[in-house]
Amino acid sequence: MIVATIEVHRQAEALRAALGLTLRGAEVTAVTAPPASPLAQRAIATLAPFGHRVTEAIDLDAEAVEVWTGDAPTTFPVVHRGARRILHVVRGAAPPDGAVANGDTVVYLSGVDHDALVALAFAHDLVVTW
């Protein structure tokens, strides 16, 4: 869960979603700026004691990634990306440095052929929508 915004409501919702993802046993990493609200703080305080990571660096070695956007964007460094072949779907800002590696594909959502996008999604190990 990459919380790429410091907009108060969106950060809180993203962290609520991160907490939700733990409900079926997934190991969750939340990448976020410091909490901007009591709700965000509470979500972080619930994640950490249960062994989920809260960090300010992106590790793309994951089975699923959600990048939450908002009106006050923020960025984080990519510190690890593993060996997965990633399909990067770009809505606005380009993926951060280090996110794209050999074997990855970058597509821009604007003007995309959605049938081709489906095929690309299943031809890669992971889809990250920036």
Add this chain to the structure above:
Amino acid sequence: MGAVKLGIVLATRVDLPHAVALALAARRARHEVAVFAMDLGAHALAETPAAASELLDADCELTVCSNSAVGLALVDGITRGSQDDHAAVVGTSHRLVAFT
């Protein structure tokens, strides 16, 4: 490729058209599709009932976070769910596309 499932998480308004187009494309490819909407995505679906109906008519599983859907009128067929459903979509999909 055998039967595979595409999961879509929608938490924005602006990405609704792409989420719908992607879901329909996946259905044309005979993939199973499950959509979970929350926050602004729930509002987008409530504001655009035609889009919601299109997804349901295409046999997409469509669940909206009840917390996000408080006070929203949703098309019949949409499941009012929870973050557990979010976890289920993410955990059971072969690929996840998150418009968040």
